[in-house]
Amino acid sequence: MLKLNQVHTAIGGLQIIQNVSLEIGKGEFVALLGSNGAGKTTLFRTIAGVLKPHAGSVTFEGVPIDRLPVHKIVERGLVLCPQGRQLFPELSVQKNLLLGAYPIRGEKKRIQKNLDRVYALFPILRERINQKAGTFSGGEQQMLAIGRALMSEPKMLLLDEPSVGLAPLIVKLIADVISNINQEMDTTVFLSEQNANMALNITQRGYVLESGRCVLDGDCQHLKTDEKVRKAYIGA
Amino acid sequence: MLSVKSLTKQFGGLTAVRDVSFDIRPGEVFAVIGPNGAGKSTLFNMMTGTLKPTWGKVFIGEDEISGRRPYQIVARGVARIFQTTSLFDQLRVIDNMMIAYKWRTGLGFWNTLLHTPGWKKYQAEAFMNAMETLAFVGLAEKSEQLIPTLSQEEQKRLAIGIALVSKPKIVLLDEPTGGLIQEETDRITRLIEKIREQGITVCLIEHKMQMIMGLANRIAVLNYGEKIAEGTPDEIKNNQAVIEAYLGGEIHA
Amino acid sequence: MITKPIHTRLMYLALFIAALLLPLYVPDDYIFQIVIMSVLYAIATSAMNLIIGFTGQASLAHGAFFGIGAYGVAILTKAGISFWVALPVSALIAALVGVLVGIPALRTRGHYFAIVTLCFGVIMWILAGNWIELTGGHNGIFGIPQPTPVRLPWLGEIEFFSQTAQYYLALGFLLLTLFGLHRLIFSVFGLTFMAIRNNEPLADAVGINTFTTKLIAFVSANFIAALAGGLYASMIGAVSPSAASHMLTFNFLIFVILGGIATLSGAVIGAFAIPIIMEFLQFLGDYRMLFFGALLVVVIIFFPQGLVGGLRRLNQRIAVWRQNKVSE
Amino acid sequence: WAAEAVIGFTGPLSGPGAGYGRDNLNGLKMAADDINKAGGITVKGKKYTLKIESYDDMIDPTAAVNNARRLRSRSGARVIYNPVFNTIAPLMQINEQRGSDFLLMAYSSTPKIEAIKNDTTVSIPPPFTAYVQAFSDIAWEKGWRKAAMVVTLGAYGDEWREAFKHYWTKKGGEIVADKPANYYTDTDFSAQLSAALAANPEFLLIGGPSEPTGLVIEQARNLGFKGGFMLVDQAKMDYIADVVFKGDLSTMKDVIGIVRVLNLPSQVIADFTKRYEETYKVHVTFEAALNYSSLFAVAKAMEAAGTVSDPKAIKAAISKVLPQSGDTVPTPYQGILFQKLLVEGSVGVIADGKYQKNYQYIWWAKDENAFNKIKEKMVTSPNVEIRWMPVEGYLQQ
């Protein structure tokens, strides 16, 4: 479904992503592990088209997307739920969600269906339809961000560190919802996390990123028992 | 050491912190935990003068510091780091440290302009202290580097170094390991222990329970702006209210 | 702190000598006039760089403080006070006004600070045009005496009627300004300016009295701007509201940005380059400003770091090119 | 092949003063063309053509000084024109410097210019105070007593208001409102006009640049004002009538102002106006006419002085070539007084929507006798009345 071939990305002259190749099949649930600053966000932004790789290629469903503008990539069904949530703080919950449905604007029925689906996942959002997104707590904002990303029925969802800075209770809730999205809604999910414990528990496969290079990959059981991964990401 | 008396903060209609009191004892590591939006950072902001409390007071020893400006509070020995790593990222590592040391010196406008005899002395003193503290946080070799070239962990260390350089009595650390992986978290934990060994009191906000439980002498738990518990790690672990509001019955994350 | 490598020092020395010998080389009064004015502008622009470039506070009242200096010297010297007293007194008045304005204005930040200072600038400009008893209204004040001659050892008595004398007078002040600014900026104290520009909440949190520091930068900038204004008044011999107008501020701003913000040399280069370009474009006649407007846009797009930034980039390119050559 | 004598011009050619600056410049250009077409000038047997070189200064003193320096050192101009007091003053600071001296031809009607003693300055227009007195006298004769002022802000406007207030109240008139407005930046004057009209004046003293002055007339009428207008001399009655109101005098109805150029008692005026308007595609103004005449005087003075490069000598020779005759220039100069060229203040009147008789005021004659001597030499015409009116500060002769 998604294929990266020897991707290099630089920001402001600084090489951040170096020679990353990976492939994710339809319906898979894959983790991207890496410490802070390893380049996870940069990689995701490259896939989503916010940054343009200066070498290598990104293909989605067989079509090269690395030169497309972001909105065209979204229209193809590849949606990034960004780190830091990137909500519209002054707009209501409802409007945030409706903007998530921008690629399918006009299709009233479909939008309503998706709205109901998101409210079913996160009942708390339904209670606060008219509250401004900016006044939400961190956990609620994360839910809204995920909900918004689902509004256009993406074929593939990139989730960038949804658990960062969240309380243990909320982390668990979010983890459940993401598994649910992958399994029940049949959405391919690529999840970036430095909380390896959580990520490796719910995903099937994972890549490990260090200083912009992909240093390790394999299925989760394998990764969990890897000595280096244990020491660096999971702890004694 | 540092005591907080009935602190309350309202933002418009929202009460972010409600009637919170506690005392931090000299030499301990005091942790503040709680769900997102519980008001932890707001509490820190009031303790350091970044925000004015709507109600309540903060004392350092006998001295009331609430209502004073941040720089006055720093001068009374309270240093802090921010939740999102905050550095002077247009400047070099050493410059960051010197700036933080400046208030302890006489490096003011006239001394600088006129290069008075004191100026040289202060300049040397500032440099020495900066280098010493950099060595303490493990960044001695990086003194000439620019901030963007540092790793995340190094940036966190530098942030802690900036707080320490002016020799505070107490440092307030807001999520010093936020976003770090386990390995790095462990190293920062060791650094915090080292700070405690220096006799500096530490007040800490974290979400990483494993780390907190091992490090803190005492913990206060906030929920919806209110303090719902205070005690030793063992007491907190078994506190029913805390489990329901925050821990969710599971103690590692 | 930041010690300069020897070849930069040599370059500065060469520039200094060239500046001293310049009167020998100017081809005519016209070029000389532009040079003198550029030296004055360079003083004001360097000061503006202190508050805008290094401290990050976009003060748009700079022209007004230039004007306070100009009017101060005009009024005082016409009242018979010696230029050498009138100049520092006017600059001190500007500094005082700076304190009074800065205390409320520095409560605001970013765009808001820019607008508050712009409004203050416009008010001063209007006052200059309408407070007839003090400022002579829109006609301004004319017949301002030249600086009173000074007696110096070896050189004898120096009059300031000739362009050469005016040039050295202005140059002296420019060097003094640069010397002072250099001391301030390349020091721990100067780092606090940049700390505020970079991250004000953190600066606050590490014990810097950010408000006072900003005020010091603002007031110093105003003091120097007023010095430049005072020199201007006595050299041009007449002041009118245009010497205190916001258009002047915008000119300074253009000099700073196109020269290269937050570099000592950028402000000076901008203050020379832009007026010279403007004069050079005279041949375009009616189309001059049309062209100049377009040129501003193009330059800012292609040289966002100003001319100094452009030069640096060029230097880097050359260095890289050399390295490649060596490695070949 | 003749040598060139460069006449410099620095003035506003862009920005709010651009129209005014160009009127000045056009007059000079036309004069130079006419002089050159007639064979140029002959100085000590050598033929010269005149060349106008102009630079924009946007009324910025620094730019004006730069321009003058450029004109003097690069182009060798020894005569430089400038039309705004704010830039004239600094030019007077440099125009006597050894080696870079030039004759400053200053077009500004403020008497302040004469307050600065300068051996190489000549001012071109009549002092506006002459108009203040002349207009007031005519208004008084018409029986107007209650005045309200909505004059332009700025140096010139401020001085006009002050002078008018002084003279009008001395005469016994009353000023019921003084609400200046910025004619350069404002486009709506109803706030000031409403306030002024609320005091029920019989006439309004208004004016600044001509176009906005026309607008003020229109807006005042729209607010229901039925009385008369007095226009400060910067506002040109003919421009307002012909351009703003397209020749229809019914809105203006009752006006006292500077004379319509076409109504000047001069033999060449019709031809001058026609050629001017054809060449520059703009309405002729008094500035154009006066500058035109002044350059003729300068050219003649160069011939008389036998030099094109000695400003002092040229200035000294000006008195020898005056008075000018009415069949060469539209506004003949009668003489020069220290540094002021002498030309009568010409006043035009519109009453009940029709042009009336014009008045020409001789403002510099010390006594009746001197006046009659001057009058003899002047061009006359049946619908012009020549009057004597001494103006304070100019009675030395």
Added chain:
Amino acid sequence: MELFLQQVFNGIMFGSTYAIVALGLTLVMGILNIPNFAHGHLYMLGGYITFFFIGTLGLGFWPSLVLTLIVLGLLGVLMERIVYRPLTDQPHINAFIAAIGALIFLESLALVVWGPQGLRIPNPYPQNFELLGITIGLQRLLVIIGAITLIFGLHVFMKHTILGTTIEAVAQNREGAMLNGINVNRVSAVTFAISSATAAVAASFLSPIFMLSPSMGAILGMKAFIIVILGGMGSIPGAILGGYILGVIEALGGGYISAAYKDVFAFGALIIILTVKPTGIFGKKEA
């Protein structure tokens, strides 16, 4: 009393102009974060374009208004594309310098094309009528009504259409909007088009009462800039309220106290407001 009413009416008419012009600017400043100091010059150009259609081509008032609106809208798009888009990632002060360049260019352009003399457009509705003892010009009334219609229309557009919402979304979070499939560049272009078109409307309505000159945009542009900040950057109600406040202060200050100092009152009031409330009337609290 009548005089007072007359002045208030004048103030409201002015305020209407200020409000529309500031509204257009706040869209661009609040949303695209571009300090478009040349906004007043777009207004000036709008006046000249109207003059071109009415005076030179002899079209009627309303068709000219619509045509001007279109021309200026396109010009806005062009300006965004050529001048400001290349500066997206630069500091604001650079965009400010570019804006100064753009305004110098536009003013010189008008000067070269139409000359320095003031130009007039015949007034399509020269009728006057009396109400409560004050004289009201029909065209002036039209300015007020036009402004209110425009403000209302813009409000509906921003709050109740999906395109309007995308504009707000881009304002609040550019990258977030991008990631939702919004074509941010197109939104910028549309915003700029709307912004310049509103300036053009103001100019079209006013030019029959006023006079056109190349420098007429300078002061208005500066005032619009100040109003936007006074109201709170990006705040639409702030721009409208700020516009009316300034209009009325000027009319009353200019009419009753002193025209020379009327801007001193207006700007002085502004300084006081901002030092009391450092982020403008409707400004967001700083984090």
